Structures are given as structure tokens and as C-alpha cells.
Amino acid sequence: MPKIIMPKNKTGNSKFLKMYNEAVILDMIRLHGALSKSELSRITGLSPTAAGMIASGLLEKGYLQERGEGESSGGRKPVLLELAPRSYYSVGVDMDVGCIRAVLMDITGALVCELTRPMPDPPLFEEAEAIVRDMVAGVLDEHSVAKDRLLGIGISVPGIVDMETGRIVLAPNLGWENVNFGICMGQPPGIPVFVENEAMSSAICENWVGSCKGINNFVCINIKSGVGSGIFADGRLYRGAGGSAGEVGHIAVDENGPRCGCGNYGCLETLVSSSRIVEKARKLAKQGASPGLSALQDIGEIDLDMLVKASKEGDEAAKAILIESARYLGIAVSYIVNTLNPSKVVIGKDFTRYADVVIDYLRSIVYCKALKTHASKVEIVSSPIGDRASALGAAIIPLKALFGK
Ligand SMILES: [Zn+2]
Numbered sequence: 001m002p003k004i005i006m007p008k009n010k011t012g013n014s015k016f017l018k019m020y021n022e023a024v025i026l027d028m029i030r031l032h033g034a035l036s037k038s039e040l041s042r043i044t045g046l047s048p049t050a051a052g053m054i055a056s057g058l059l060e061k062g063y064l065q066e067r068g069e070g071e072s073s074g075g076r077k078p079v080l081l082e083l084a085p086r087s088y089y090s091v092g093v094d095m096d097v098g099c100i101r102a103v104l105m106d107i108t109g110a111l112v113c114e115l116t117r118p119m120p121d122p123p124l125f126e127e128a129e130a131i132v133r134d135m136v137a138g139v140l141d142e143h144s145v146a147k148d149r150l151l152g153i154g155i156s157v158p159g160i161v162d163m164e165t166g167r168i169v170l171a172p173n174l175g176w177e178n179v180n181f182g183i184c185m186g187q188p189p190g191i192p193v194f195v196e197n198e199a200m201s202s203a204i205c206e207n208w209v210g211s212c213k214g215i216n217n218f219v220c221i222n223i224k225s226g227v228g229s230g231i232f233a234d235g236r237l238y239r240g241a242g243g244s245a246g247e248v249g250h251i252a253v254d255e256n257g258p259r260c261g262c263g264n265y266g267c268l269e270t271l272v273s274s275s276r277i278v279e280k281a282r283k284l285a286k287q288g289a290s291p292g293l294s295a296l297q298d299i300g301e302i303d304l305d306m307l308v309k310a311s312k313e314g315d316e317a318a319k320a321i322l323i324e325s326a327r328y329l330g331i332a333v334s335y336i337v338n339t340l341n342p343s344k345v346v347i348g349k350d351f352t353r354y355a356d357v358v359i360d361y362l363r364s365i366v367y368c369k370a371l372k373t374h375a376s377k378v379e380i381v382s383s384p385i386g387d388r389a390s391a392l393g394a395a396i397i398p399l400k401a402l403f404g405k
Contacts, residue, residue, distance in 0.1 A: 037081070064083060109399070220345075
């Protein structure tokens with residue numbers, strides 16, 4: 001339950017209490033599915049009259065809808081209430097090197113529609129911002145979402161963000177520093193805009209609709225142009241003192257490794273990011289060392305999917321690149337497992353494209369290197385959501401307030 005801070009005056013008090021109770025009722029229905037008014041009273045501890053009145057108010061405002069009849073305990077069969085699909089919405093945008101993705105989500109957490117556009121190259125902030133504005137209008141227009149049915153817009157970026165102001169402090173892979181989406185994005189006017197780190201957005205998504213529902217301690221690692229993580233500790237997103245916890249891409253896994261943008265050598269990101277993996281594949285192809293890749297017409301156009309395809313078709317040299325990256329990732333995950341003792345580690349984004357090739361090997365590295373007590377309690381999985389996780393997580397941020405989170 002969220003922490004309650006009571007306003008001092010009486011009017012504020014009752015308004016706040018009403019909003020709080022509405023959020024509690026909505027959240028119970030989100031977690032348990034369709035419930036009757038008497039079940040809501042029992043679960044929330046509200047009196048039957050209060051629970052009934054609040055539920056009726058939510059029904060009137062369109063957040064809830066009636067669904068069939070529940071089990072009777074003797075008398076008339078009760079009507080069940082559930083979240084009304086396509087009633088209220090939020091928009092999530094994920095900005096990454098190469099791609100901008102916008103999704104429209106409804107209050108049930110369902111994906112309603114999705115748009116993708118290329119990120120400008122180079123990724124000039126003003127240009128990217130104009131594209132985002134256009135995409136947000138696009139998803140809203142496609143489903144004729146009225147302004148009063150839009151709860152907010154979440155934007156995920158691969159970098160350090162200041163949640164209070166919406167300022168992007170630093171997004172090194174996009175070359176952005178001290179730019180502000182929160183203020184510039186105020187379209188439509190009056191709609192709240194939230195900016196969040198992309199890996200934290202993915203962790204929010206996994207916790208709300210993905211593979212970590214009801215799990216209090218987990219780490220979500222994203223591998224794409226960079227490597228980052230979102231950490232849930234004791235049921236909450238852990239941000240750290242400066243708000244940017246989870247920079248696992250800068251765990252040094254090979255002190256003789258390549259120089260990283262951060263100034264150190266052999267950071268995880270320099271060894272397992274998708275751009276580094278593709279670079280290795282192109283080099284291998286040029287050397288004629290991979291039958292599958294060397295035979296391709298334009299070696300400079302080799303991408304991650306081509307590498308994965310070659311390795312699945314039995315090209316051992318191509319597979320060795322993925323296995324090597326899994327070894328470095330496994331070392332980093334073993335440090336994370338020892339330090340945070342999570343019950344689950346979910347690896348997402350580009351990793352999901354080749355997870356089936358390497359995940360057993362990755363698990364074996366973690367089980368070998370991490371403390372046995374910790375390793376025996378952790379489940380390591382590929383994200384079931386993949387590329388969309390950050391965009392969906394960004395869309396969930398405005399929804400969370402409605403459910404009192
Ligand atoms: Zn680094």
C-alpha cells in the first residue's frame with residue numbers, strides 16, 4: 001500500500017481519502033481480476049456501503065465495467081466488476097539508437113497499438129523530439145483518444161534522467177546532455193509527461209505485466225546499443241543516492257578489454273553490446289573465418305539477425321561470438337547475484353534474439369561463479385516481452401498513479 005500523507009484541512013482530507021480508496025479498489029481489481037462489491041469490501045477492509053459507493057463511482061466514470069455474475073453464497077448472484085478495456089489510456093515512448101517506438105496502452109495494461117520510426121542519424125534532440133510529438137499524436141488519433149481519457153505520457157531514454165524535472169542528464173549513446181523532454185513535450189497541454197531510464201522502464205514493465213509480477217527482488221538487464229539494468233529491491237524500484245543505480249554496463253569483466261566511453265577498460269558494455277557483437281561478426285566475415293557470414297555479399301551490412309541465423313545454421317565461428325558474450329555477461333550476472341541476491345534476473349531487448357543459443361551456457365557460468373546459496377535461488381530468463389519492454393514500461397508509469405503506486 002502507498003504511504004498515506006494526510007492533508008491538514010478537512011475538505012482536502014475527504015477528497016484525498018476518496019482518491020486513495022478509489023486507487024485501492026482499482027488496484028485490487030487489477031491484481032485479482034473481476035470482483036463483486038462484497039468481495040471488494042472483504043479484501044480492502046472498507047465497509048460494504050463504502051466499497052459499494054466507491055465502486056459505483058468508478059463504474060460511472062468508466063474505469064470499471066460489469067461482467068457477468070459471480071458465485072452466490074445463498075442469495076442473489078452478485079455482479080462482478082472489472083477494469084474497462086479501452087476506457088482510459090496512456091502513451092509510452094522508447095527512444096534508442098536506431099529506433100523510436102511509441103505504444104498506446106489501456107488501463108488494463110493491454111497494448112492497443114504501436115508505431116516505430118527510425119531515430120534520426122545523427123540523433124539530433126530537436127529532430128527526435130518532433131518525431132515523438134508526431135508519433136504520440138499518431139497513436140492517439142488512430143484510436144480517437146479524447147484528452148480527458150489520456151492519463152499521461154511516459155518516455156524512456158538510454159541514460160541518466162532526473163525524474164523530478166524530466167531532464168535527461170546524460171544519454172551518451174544518443175549524444176544528449178542536459179536536455180528536457182518533460183517541459184518541451186507538454187502536448188496535448190495539461191497531460192503529465194514522465195521521463196525514465198530505459199532499463200528501469202523495462203523493470204517496471206516486467207513487474208506490471210511481464211515475467212516478474214508479484215516478485216519483489218529482481219534485476220532486469222537490457223542489452224542493445226548499451227547495457228543497463230533496472231533493480232527491484234523489496235518490491236520497489238531501487239534508484240540509489242543519485243537516481244542512477246543499475247549501471248551494470250560498466251562492471252569491468254576483463255581488465256585487458258577495450259577502452260570504454262567511461263574511461264575504464266573491459267566494461268561489460270564494450271564486450272556484449274549489440275554494436276560490439278556485430279563489429280566482431282563483420283571482422284570474422286572479412287577474415288573468411290565464418291562460412292555463413294563470409295559468403296554474404298555485403299559484409300559491411302551484416303547485422304545481429306544475420307549472425308544469429310548463421311549460428312543457428314551450425315556456423316561454429318558465428319556461434320562462438322555469441323557464446324563469448326554470454327561468458328562475459330555470466331561473469332557480470334554472478335557479481336549482481338552475489339551482491340543483490342535477487343530471485344530472478346531477466347535479460348531483455350536484443351538478448352532475446354539469441355537467448356535460445358546461449359542461455360543454458362550463461363546459466364552455467366553464473367551457477368559456477370556465484371555463491372551456491374545465491375545461485376541456487378535465482379532464476380535466469382530471457383524477457384518474454386523483448387524489444388517492447390521499455391516502451392510498455394514507460395506507458396505504465398502514468399497508470400501507476402491511478403492505482404496508488
Ligand atoms: Zn565503462
